[in-house]
Amino acid sequence: MPTDANILELERMAKLGLPESERGEIRKYMEFLACDFEKLRQVNTEGIKPLIHGIELENIFREDKAEKMIGRETLLQNAPEHEDGCFIVPMALE
Amino acid sequence: MSVKKAAVDDNVLMQSRVSTAGSKILGNFTPPFNSAAISRLAEAGVTDIVQTKPNEFGASLTEGFGCVDCVARGEADVGIGCDMNGSIREKAAEAGLFFIKPTYGTVSRFGLVSTAPSMECIGIVCREVTDGFHALSLIAGADEKDGTLADAGKYCFSADDNGLDNVKIGVPSLCGDEMAEATEALTACGAEVEAFDFPLLGFVPAVAYIISAAETSNSISRFDGVKFGRRTEKYSNLEDMYLKTRTECFTFETKLFALAGMLVLSREKHGDWFEKAQKTRRLVKDAADAALEKYRILMIPAGQGARGQDGKYADFCSSYDSLKYKALPNLTGCPALSMPGGAQLMARRFDENILLRAGRCYQKQLGKEASR
Numbered sequence: 001m002p003t004d005a006n007i008l009e010l011e012r013m014a015k016l017g018l019p020e021s022e023r024g025e026i027r028k029y030m031e032f033l034a035c036d037f038e039k040l041r042q043v044n045t046e047g048i049k050p051l052i053h054g055i056e057l058e059n060i061f062r063e064d065k066a067e068k069m070i071g072r073e074t075l076l077q078n079a080p081e082h083e084d085g086c087f088i089v090p091m092a093l094e
Numbered sequence: 095m096s097v098k099k100a101a102v103d104d105n106v107l108m109q110s111r112v113s114t115a116g117s118k119i120l121g122n123f124t125p126p127f128n129s130a131a132i133s134r135l136a137e138a139g140v141t142d143i144v145q146t147k148p149n150e151f152g153a154s155l156t157e158g159f160g161c162v163d164c165v166a167r168g169e170a171d172v173g174i175g176c177d178m179n180g181s182i183r184e185k186a187a188e189a190g191l192f193f194i195k196p197t198y199g200t201v202s203r204f205g206l207v208s209t210a211p212s213m214e215c216i217g218i219v220c221r222e223v224t225d226g227f228h229a230l231s232l233i234a235g236a237d238e239k240d241g242t243l244a245d246a247g248k249y250c251f252s253a254d255d256n257g258l259d260n261v262k263i264g265v266p267s268l269c270g271d272e273m274a275e276a277t278e279a280l281t282a283c284g285a286e287v288e289a290f291d292f293p294l295l296g297f298v299p300a301v302a303y304i305i306s307a308a309e310t311s312n313s314i315s316r317f318d319g320v321k322f323g324r325r326t327e328k329y330s331n332l333e334d335m336y337l338k339t340r341t342e343c344f345t346f347e348t349k350l351f352a353l354a355g356m357l358v359l360s361r362e363k364h365g366d367w368f369e370k371a372q373k374t375r376r377l378v379k380d381a382a383d384a385a386l387e388k389y390r391i392l393m394i395p396a397g398q399g400a401r402g403q404d405g406k407y408a409d410f411c412s413s414y415d416s417l418k419y420k421a422l423p424n425l426t427g428c429p430a431l432s433m434p435g436g437a438q439l440m441a442r443r444f445d446e447n448i449l450l451r452a453g454r455c456y457q458k459q460l461g462k463e464a465s466r
Contacts, residue, residue: 004356005378007353010353010356010357010360011098011353012353013356014311014349014353015315015337015357016337016340016341016349016352016353017337017343018341018349021344022349025288026346026349026350026353029407029410030353030354031425032411032414033303033354033414036299036300036303036414037300037371039297039304040297040300040366040367040370040371040374041305041366041370042297043294043297043373043374043377045370045374045377048373048376049373050372050375051372051375051379052196053212053242053377054212054213054424054425054426054427055198055199055244057242058201059241061241066411070126070127074126075126077125078322078323079170079320079321079322081325087320089320089332089333089335090329090331090332090334090335092331
């Protein structure tokens, strides 16, 4: 069953930082889910291939042709901060 | 009938209109392009479009969908929303409406804010089932911008009024008597309804939740406060900015999805849970296909039925349990039609027309009963 330490590690990977009260609540839900997930052990899946999609489609490729794309300035309009055609983020390297 | 006004949940993007996908994190997002569904509606002359909000990314098991509410209030002829795990079908049935989930790969997902790409389909909510299938015809069909579409050209859904004579409908024996009304109505139309065993149904909630959580945790990693959407106001460094932005913006259920997704994809659980779920998905699909060889239609509950006042946790657990019915069409890629009264019908892939025929029969039968 997931412990608080497990959940902290999952938070780190999912880039989340839950307040203590929410972590306890999440743990209750995770315990419920984990308990049900464990029941899958009862299913005999020996020799069965994983199924990725309900419909097993082949890749569909389109013709390789030049198309007019959305411009950089238009795309940047939705960015929280941008300058000179680039996204602005906090300094990542000292 | 022609569709004049449509309510579209805003996880289906509209150019130059704020499209939030029901999330704070996209609270100010204005797409520079239209989704394929919106473009198709415009090409068909449907320009009166009301934007509605789904629950966050349409992924919640318990919260509602704006397009369903809008059609229920009579403010649009049809609604368009994303069906990821059957919750929208359940909400439509509860509101006395139909919801059509087409075969996977029938409607382009280009411009949909995607969460669980192997399970989600854009579908139609409607009061009149014929209108709903007409609207589906408008938005379905090939689109080179969606590589997961079935290569089936343009669709035109139609059905005659020949009733349901010789149509066999299978009902999993696990189901209770919550579908008595639908059984009676469809039998009155000539269908033969019988029970059959589907023992794997009990494992469907785990399979559906594991797969959708894994896919959702991956899909929402794009929301980082850098390229689009909201960014937290105060942060000390890049990591802190990611963390605060996502924590402040996501709802409890989205956070649960993200964390559960990380867990099932972790090295410790990947084999026991994620891969096991994918393998069980194949067994479930094979069992559903075998049943659909014998029966033209499978009838299952649209959801959990009437809710008690037991609180959020109990509601979640009960909604999770009802994934055994709701998520079956999403896992198998089959089309489904949820109906007022709480039953839903599921058919073979690309056999939407039998659902239209059965839905029309059911609606006529309800009309007859109402006029008595």
